[in-house]
Amino acid sequence: MTGRLVIVGAGQAGFALAAKLRLLKDDRPITLIGAEDVPPYQRPPLSKKYLLGEMEFDRLTFRQENWYAENQVDLKLSTHVEEIDRAARRVRMQDGSVLGYETLALATGSTPRALPAAIGGDLDGVFVVRDKRDADLLSGEMRAGRRLLIIGGGYIGLEAAAVARHLGVEVTLIEMADRILQRVAAKETADAMRAIHLRHGAVIREKTGLVRLIGEGGKVRGAELSDGSMIEVDFVIVGIGVMPNDRLAQESGLDVGNGVIVDEFGRTSDPSIFAMGDCAMLPWRGRRIRLESVQNAVDQAEAVAAVLAGGGEPYDPKPWFWSDQYxxxxxxxxxxxxxxxxxxxxxxxxxxxxxxxxxxxxxxxxxxxxxxxxxxxxxxxxxxxxxxxxxxxxxxxxxxxxxxx
Incomplete structure (x- = not known):
């Protein structure tokens, strides 16, 4: 028996770390802290089968709630960590209570970039797609004949467009860059995916940015685009990338870059603190990268679990990803x-x-x-x-x- 492991973040990486430790017969006390009010669940289906109504939420959860008690994992929901006290090895929760740790794991994920309020980002009807609450709010808007503006031609935007068109929503997607998927894929892949969306009736406007959203009574009603055109919209999905949730690490003095900097074993600059998943900046082939994928979250968390259990090898990611559209x-x-x-x-x-x-x-x-x-x-x-x-x-x-x- 070793001292308590506190895992900050109850997403894919946080759950995978706890579950793998128990599979490795590691019986240290574990506290898993999540900001949402539901047990850890799969996120990718939220913007696909769940939003389409083809999958109930209980099919998305990793385990039934009794699993946590049976495996001595103290699951704390609807709360978050406000501060890390590295000297005292404890975290302060939002209600002011404190929790001591021997080892701390940051699996805090990432947050979608929001539109500035100055250009209408705070209007009702403007959404991001990251968690269950987002998907639940958005499902009320996804009705046939309604007009959706999607800002951003990456995978999030394209997947949202596919779901919306399936439900009969009129879709206009704008991308400020020369083409969709410019940051993540070759022109040939972008050309193929664009053709698929056009075939399904989506409107894609590249080299087109947003000037501002137009509201009426606090609700989005239209958009002014960079080419001078104005379009009427009923709701908006923003898919302009994500930012790593590294505030806790930064404020506690850990090394951060575009995320929490870790070594090949997942350790931060404090040897008692690890980080994994979307929030972690890891070494890979002579450079540092941040991998935003379920596969990396699971693999890196399980590699950290092996280290904590007394073994483990350097984590050498073999990236793979997927995207379902139509x-x-x-x-x-x-x-x-x-x-x-x-x-x-x-x-x-x-x-x-x-x-x-x-x-x-x-x-x-x-x-x-x-x-x-x-x-x-x-x-x-x-x-x-x-x-x-x-x-x-x-x-x-x-x-x-x-x-x-």
């Missing part, structure tokens, strides 16, 4: 940071293709659009270090399995 599944293996070359390979069935990324000749990532075989093959190559022959990769007569030999 009947399209976009699967991504690897991290395309710094790519300088792409190769497009048509899939075996209509509408499927894959985009393969290279940096200085090295294969670093693949986007697979309705092409599970390309995704699985690319992921295996990245995990095993196989370098694909570009000539064979470009030849659709060559079975992808041959590239694994």
């Amino acid at each position: 009947d399209v599944k976009l699967q991504i293996a690897g991290f395309n940071l710094g790519y300088d070359e792409t190769l497009v390979r048509p899939g075996m069935r209509e509408g499927s293709l894959s985009i393969w990324y290279f940096r200085e000749g090295e294969f670093i990532a693949v986007d697979a659009i309705n092409d599970a075989k390309a995704y699985v093959t690319g992921k295996k190559m990245l995990e095993t270090g196989i370098a694909p022959d570009k000539r064979l990769l470009a030849d659709t007569a060559v079975d992808l399995k041959q590239l694994l030999s």
Whole structure:
């Protein structure tokens, strides 16, 4: 038995840390602190099946509530940590109470960027999509014939557009950059996804920003865009990126950058404090990155659990992601940071293709659009270090399995 572990944040990473420790037969006292009033749950389905009404919330929770008591995990909901006292090794809660720790884990996640109030960000009818409360509020707006403006052409915005169109909502999506997905994907992937959305009736306006939202009686009614046009809207979804929740770390004097800086074992600059998931800035191939994905939250948390349980190896992320839009599944293996070359390979069935990324000749990532075989093959190559022959990769007569030999 060792001293208490306090986990700040009851999302994917926080729950994964607690659950893995119990699987490893680590019996230290654990307190898991969450700001929401519901037990830890999966977030990705919130903006998809849950918002569509195809999945009840109880199917999203990781475990039934009795699991926490049975596994001696003290789950504290509807509360948050206001301050970390590193010298005394305790945290101060919002009600002023304090909780001591031997080890502290920050799994605080990230927060969607909001529109400034000066341009209408505080009007009723302006939403972000991050947690159950957001999805519940938004579900009341998603009705056929209503007019939705989506600000931001990243994955969050595109997924929201797909759900809205499925429900018969009129969708206009604006992206200030030259194209959608500019920060995260190649032009070829963006072109394919744009075509899919246009086919489903969404309006996509690139190189178009928001000047201001227009309100009436405190409710959003329209928008002035950077091209001088005005459009009428009934509600707005803001998808302009997220910020790591690193306030606690920063105010307590931990090293922070674009998130809480950790080493390859998840330790912060204070050896008794760890960080993981969306809030953590981790080392990867000679640089520091922050990975916003469920896969990383789970894998990094489980790697930290192994360290806390007395073993563990350096965490070496093997990134993978996915995005569901309409009947399209976009699967991504690897991290395309710094790519300088792409190769497009048509899939075996209509509408499927894959985009393969290279940096200085090295294969670093693949986007697979309705092409599970390309995704699985690319992921295996990245995990095993196989370098694909570009000539064979470009030849659709060559079975992808041959590239694994």
